Amino acid sequence: MRPSHPGLNGLPKIFYFIPTILALVTSLCIIYCINLTSNYTGFLLGKPYIGSFLIQKRIPFLQIPNSIDIKTKVPLPDSGNSERLSEGELDLNIGKENNINNGVFHDKMVFLEDYKAMNKSLKIYVYPHSKDDSFANVLLPVDFKPGGNYASESYFKKCLMKSHFITKDPKEAHLFFLPFSIASLRHDPRVGVHGIQDFVRSYIYNISQAYPYWNRSGGADHFYVACHSIGRSAMEKAVDVKFNAIQVVCSASYYLSGYVAHKDASMPQIWPREGDPPKAGSTKRDKLAFFAGSNNSPVRQNLLEHWRNDSEISVHFGNLSIPYSKALSHSKFCLHVKGFEVNTARIADALFYGCVPIVIANHYDLPFTDILDWKKFSLVVATLDIPLLKEILHEISFEDYEELQRNVLEVRKHFQWHKVPENYDAFYMVMYELWLRRGLARIPVPESNQLYF
Ligand SMILES: *[C@@H]1O[C@H](CO)[C@@H](O)[C@H](O)[C@H]1NC(C)=O
Ligand SMILES: *[C@@H]1O[C@H](CO)[C@@H](O)[C@H](O)[C@H]1NC(C)=O
Ligand SMILES: *[C@@H]1O[C@H](CO)[C@@H](O)[C@H](O)[C@H]1NC(C)=O
Numbered sequence: 001m002r003p004s005h006p007g008l009n010g011l012p013k014i015f016y017f018i019p020t021i022l023a024l025v026t027s028l029c030i031i032y033c034i035n036l037t038s039n040y041t042g043f044l045l046g047k048p049y050i051g052s053f054l055i056q057k058r059i060p061f062l063q064i065p066n067s068i069d070i071k072t073k074v075p076l077p078d079s080g081n082s083e084r085l086s087e088g089e090l091d092l093n094i095g096k097e098n099n100i101n102n103g104v105f106h107d108k109m110v111f112l113e114d115y116k117a118m119n120k121s122l123k124i125y126v127y128p129h130s131k132d133d134s135f136a137n138v139l140l141p142v143d144f145k146p147g148g149n150y151a152s153e154s155y156f157k158k159c160l161m162k163s164h165f166i167t168k169d170p171k172e173a174h175l176f177f178l179p180f181s182i183a184s185l186r187h188d189p190r191v192g193v194h195g196i197q198d199f200v201r202s203y204i205y206n207i208s209q210a211y212p213y214w215n216r217s218g219g220a221d222h223f224y225v226a227c228h229s230i231g232r233s234a235m236e237k238a239v240d241v242k243f244n245a246i247q248v249v250c251s252a253s254y255y256l257s258g259y260v261a262h263k264d265a266s267m268p269q270i271w272p273r274e275g276d277p278p279k280a281g282s283t284k285r286d287k288l289a290f291f292a293g294s295n296n297s298p299v300r301q302n303l304l305e306h307w308r309n310d311s312e313i314s315v316h317f318g319n320l321s322i323p324y325s326k327a328l329s330h331s332k333f334c335l336h337v338k339g340f341e342v343n344t345a346r347i348a349d350a351l352f353y354g355c356v357p358i359v360i361a362n363h364y365d366l367p368f369t370d371i372l373d374w375k376k377f378s379l380v381v382a383t384l385d386i387p388l389l390k391e392i393l394h395e396i397s398f399e400d401y402e403e404l405q406r407n408v409l410e411v412r413k414h415f416q417w418h419k420v421p422e423n424y425d426a427f428y429m430v431m432y433e434l435w436l437r438r439g440l441a442r443i444p445v446p447e448s449n450q451l452y453f
């Protein structure tokens with residue numbers, strides 16, 4: 001005979017439901033929690049769910065209104081002052097409820113404070129080379145105004161060498177600059193594309209013999225800057241550079257074996273333009289999206305196949321009938337589509353002309369992405385979603401578009417080079433990326449050298 005359970009037998013029926021009720025309550029709590037923490041719920045509830053990538057990528061942050069005039073300082077809650085910021089300063093934008101509007105940044109306060117510290121203390125030592133050096137053309141800054149697709153590399157070096165970040169005293173340097181120019185090596189008949197790897201190996205060997213700094217950290221406090229994608233294989237015979245040094249490059253892809261995310265830094269590819277960027281709203285944007293380029297990758301081929309005859313999305317694979325600048329300033333969105341490499345100057349082109357960039361380049365480690373929140377001023381669309389492009393763009397409300405575009409105008413100063421660097425421009429942003437990567441321990445060098453660090 002089974003033993004009976006007097007306790008249970010005696011209970012009212014309602015107690016049998018307790019586990020069921022508990023389970024129900026828990027499920028409701030979980031759903032509520034997901035609801036609270038998800039950014040996407042509104043879209044999921046309000047609009048059709050089109051594809052997984054889509055939902056992730058297209059949501060701009062719109063909780064707090066931004067000020068359009070970037071020079072107008074919003075009064076601090078307690079100070080009541082409304083002074084205007086001078087040119088180049090960044091507005092803290094502290095809102096009414098003391099909520100900080102991070103604008104285009106992940107954390108504006110942290111960035112501004114840390115940037116100040118960087119500007120005050122960051123010191124760079126550059127290996128000295130004279131005009132008589134047989135490779136002076138490769139090692140010294142160019143004496144002309146950089147232009148074209150790979151200008152970022154030359155601009156950086158020109159700006160750095162004249163900046164207050166330079167120190168002649170290696171003892172106070174946070175970082176050491178390897179001044180060789182990949183672009184110049186490419187064109188030097190003594191080196192050429194195929195000689196770059198040997199040149200770099202020889203250069204590193206020479207400085208590691210002549211100076212004690214390389215050996216202290218295996219090169220981890222050294223950096224170089226390159227914009228041409230040839231740079232990605234330039235370090236194959238100098239693996240310490242590849243694995244230890246900071247590579248500041250335009251061709252920043254998570255899938256390149258020569259690029260190490262977080263250690264290396266992504267530099268924007270910028271085709272320098274004369275004059276100030278056009279004012280907001282100076283043109284009517286009657287095209288939905290625009291792309292021009294050569295058909296040199298499967299991604300672009302895919303774009304061409306889907307959108308070549310479209311009336312709203314205009315894609316050109318050949319000569320344009322209207323000027324490029326006009327096309328950029330008459331489109332709402334401008335496409336950056338992976339070609340041979342993930343990087344091109346198109347993002348900076350779009351920003352310059354106030355066009356919201358659509359990035360279709362899977363695994364592109366976007367420039368300054370650890371400082372800037374790309375969701376606020378661009379859309380990243382997965383290559384797989386090219387067929388859904390029009391739907392994705394149509395889903396963006398007018399208000400959301402305006403917000404994205406306002407942020408484009410705010411962010412574009414970070415994507416410009418200047419002969420004399422201006423606060424928060426591309427040069428200072430790259431310096432800040434370096435600052436974020438500066439900390440490390442070094443082994444002391446022998447006393448006989450009288451170089452203790
Ligand atoms: C950074 O330093 C330079 C040179 O001292 C100065 O001109 C510039 O205003 C500084 N920027 C900031 C934001 O403090
Ligand atoms: C390294 O030093 C050797 C010997 O002085 C020299 O021939 C060579 O050109 C140097 N390499 C580089 C890249 O400067
Ligand atoms: C750095 O290390 C290399 C290889 O171990 C060595 O040949 C070289 O002499 C060292 N450099 C200095 C300055 O001691």
Ligand SMILES: *[C@@H]1O[C@H](CO)[C@@H](O)[C@H](O)[C@H]1NC(C)=O
Nearest residue numbers: 303304305306307308309310
């Ligand atoms: C676009 O037009 C061309 C020729 O006019 C045609 O061959 C092609 O199939 C069209 N493509 C699409 C995607 O409709």
Ligand SMILES: *[C@@H]1O[C@H](CO)[C@@H](O)[C@H](O)[C@H]1NC(C)=O
Nearest residue numbers: 293294316317318319320321
């Ligand atoms: C495109 O423009 C270039 C230079 O302006 C010219 O040489 C070329 O023939 C043009 N191509 C076509 C297909 O019109």
